[in-house]
Amino acid sequence: MPPKPVLAISHKVALSVGGIIRYRIKLLPSQAKNIDKLQFRIRNSAPIYRNITPSSGPWKIAVALVRNPDKLPVVPELVPSIGCAQVCRLDASVENDTTGQDGDGCNEWELEVLSEMILQHNWIDVKVEVYVVPRTDSPAPLVANSTDNTNDNNSRAEGTDADVPPHILLPAVLSCNYKDTRAICGPARPEDISRAGDEEGLHLVLLTHGIHGSWLDMLYIKEQIDAHNKGNGKTITFLTDTNHAGTEEGIQMAGQRNGQVIATLNKDNNYERLSTSSRASKTKTSAATTTATTSTKAFPRGISKVSIIGHSLGGLINVYALGFIEELTQGAFFKTIQPTHFITLATPLLGVGFEHPWVLGYALSLGVIGQTGKDLALENRTSRLRRSASSATFVSTSSSSIPTNHSTTAPGIAIECTLDKDPEPLLLAMARPGSASNRVLRQFVDRTSYANIENDMAVKFNTSSMMGIPSFDMDHFFSPEGAASQPKKSIYHSAVVSILALLLPQIPPRAKFLGIADAPSPVVIVDHVAAGSVEKADGTFAFQDAFTTAQDNDKESKKNKKNKKAGSVKSTTSNRSSSRSISGSEPSSQSSSRSTSPSSSSDVSAKSRLDLALLVSEGYHTGMDWTKIGVFIEHEAHVQIIVRRKWYNLDGWKCVQDLAERFDFS
Structure with missing residues (x-):
């Protein structure tokens, strides 16, 4: 009769x-001969x-089990979806090799459990158990040193952040190193960034997710940035x-909200006084007060540089946050902290x-x-929107190991932002030369946009690369002589692939994990694009057509004839050399509006x-240069480009590696 499994670790x-x-679970080497599997x-x-309340879910968790995680190559066991009231079981055999030392990790595993697409601030209760199965010829039976104390005192109460470590019943057999959300993703609060002592020259890198x-x-x-800069x-x-x-x-x-978190990095800041003096500066008696408050250093001690990275909508949120911080602190923030790298990944900038x-x-x-x-x-913004969105409240972060729900914060000080007062589309208002966001964006040492060439249904190439x-x-890239590994797909094919990838995540094959080191980089093209506009004597800006050549014009003419038959519209932009046909984009109004310069009318x-x-696009190319990076990922690319989930989005590993190595975050 086979031996029964013995509970070794339990955690709620x-x-x-x-x-x-x-x-991080490790079998002690002395027990390798006694244990058959885990x-x-x-x-x-x-x-x-x-399971039937998707509006507040979906209520699913994903699991990854990795053997010998510190040894390459790594091939994990993946379970992409565990629904409510479901159980997943993974077996791991034990290597009966005691020749190594305690640190060789031959019988070591990393178990990762994560929440999937929880749209609201709800909780999923999870129970994790690890059993050991002794060998039939084991000299002595395994006996736990305590009873299974896995009732409510070993769980986190729903809706709270009171965390309890795993309960180890066989410490003589297994060791367990446990990390919760805050330990992995932290610091969870802006004030946790402050370092003790007088350390100077710290580089703060802020990362913002998308919709x-x-x-x-x-x-x-x-994790990759931390690894490259440890x-x-x-x-x-x-x-x-x-x-x-x-x-x-x-x-x-x-x-x-994002700007407030960035601007209030130190709990001992003086931004309340700054905002007060900002409103008072409209009066004649506010000049002295404004000078006094802006000279106060209200930032974390030691931070001298800041870089900002945003994915998808997060890139646009960051652009707005730049202007908001500039006005909130009256320019003091970016005078004190050097803006270094501004990076967008698959961001619909246009x-x-x-x-x-x-x-x-x-x-x-x-x-x-x-x-x-x-x-x-x-779309143009209404006066109602401007009133509702022209003020914000300070976000009071808590000590929770999860992010603070913005809807539960107490009201704070109303801060007006100039960007909110313009009725034109917000993306255009932010890009306008002279706007607060544009001014700060020009102060960065470099600006870089990563754009998916294909297989991104959500954000197409022209908007993420600012017109190519x-x-x-x-055309040459997707031609038989080009470097593309697959033909160009229709937009409808990309839509189906994107939806299926979201609902039914595919597990990469074992061969892909084993061959990832030799796989080609998805980075296809890196081009430094100089500023496309110059400032004229009267202080206005003129857009320079820095990209068009006679050869490009000939190619564009041929494309327009082909697209006319297909009912498409081609972008005749300043960078038309890389712009593709654009279907279904209101052709009746485009022909008349392009008869004059886009900037000829307000x-x-x-x-x-x-x-x-x-x-x-004109606004973003005015007075600032960009590094544009084209990325080609064979499968659904919008989340692959950032590796939304480490093991499932394997195709984007080298793209993130390129980002971590390309930029100096020291």
Whole structure:
């Protein structure tokens, strides 16, 4: 009769938005001859009815089990979806080799459990158990040193952050190193960034997730940056998540919340006085007060540089946050802390709708995903919106191991931002030369945009690259002589692939994990694009057509003839050498609006989405250069480019590695 499994480790825990837990479990070498295998059992203890409440879920967890995680190559066992009231079991055999030392890790595992797509601040109760199965010829039976004390005193109460470590019943057999969400993703609060002592020259790197995301989406980038900079002791990575479950409220509100977190990095700041003096500066007696408060150093001691990284909508949230911080601190923040790297990944910098079928832009303009959809569709803003979004409240972060829900914060001081007072589309207002966001963006040492060339349904190439990359010929890339490993797909094919990848995540094959070191980099093209505009004597800006050549004009003429037959519209932009055909983008209004320069009129109410996108592109190329990086990922690329989930989004590993190695975060 085979021996019965003996419970060795038991743990009850609750996961919320962006929740992740990790167990580093090691079998003691002296026990290798006595143990046949380990059994890992993970139960989603949420009630079964939660499976039918997708508006507050989905209530699923994902599991990854990695043997010898410190040895390469690594091939994990993955369970992408465990629904409510379901149990997952993974068996791991024990290597009967006692020749190694205690630290060789031949019988060591890392178990990772994480929450999947929890849209609201709810909790999933999880129970993790590890059993050991002794060998039939084991000299002595295994006996736990205590009873199974796994009742409520070994669990986190629902809705609280009181965490309890795992209960180890066989400490003479297994050791366990446990990390919760805060230990993995932290620091969880801005004030935790402050370092003790007088250390100077710290580089703060802030990472912002996109729509319907959480800080867990940016964890892999954080870990890679930390790994590449662990020797300098100067890099601090901080995952911002004040906008979870609030990304549909508009870029203004999300950007203000993000900006407050960045600007109030030190709990002993003086921004309350700054905001007061900002309003008082409109009077004649405020000059002395303003000078006194802006000279006060209200920032964390030791931080001298800041870099900002945003994925998808997070990139636009960061752009707005720059202008908000500039006005909130009256320019003091970026005079004290050097803006270094500004990086976007698959960010719709020019909005969406002009590259997609017209029905998508129409749906967004109706508010399918709230005010954020209207912002992305480049809709004009109403006075009601400006009133509701022109003030924000300070976010009072808590000591919770999860992000603070912005909807539960107490009211604070109303801060007006100039960007909120303009009725034109927000993306255009932020890009305008002279806006607070544009001014700060120009102060960065470098600006870089990573753009998916193909397989990104959510954010197409022209908007994430700001109308293309001059030195990149997409037609040649997808031609038989080009470097593309697959033919160009239709937008409808990309949509189906994206939806299936979201609902039914695929497990990468074993061969891909084994061959990842030899796989080619997804980075196809890197081009430094000089500033496309110059300032004229009268202080205005003129957009320079720095990309068009006679050869490009000939190629564009041929493309336009072909697209006319297909009912498409081609972007005749300043960087038309890399712009593709754009279908279903209101052709009737484009021909008339392009007869004049896009910047010749301040009235944008009658312009098409394409012409508005050209104006936004003009603003971002005015007085600032960019490094544009084209990325080609064979499968669904929008989340692969940031490796949203470490083991499932394997195709994006080398893209993140490129980011971590390309930039100096020391």
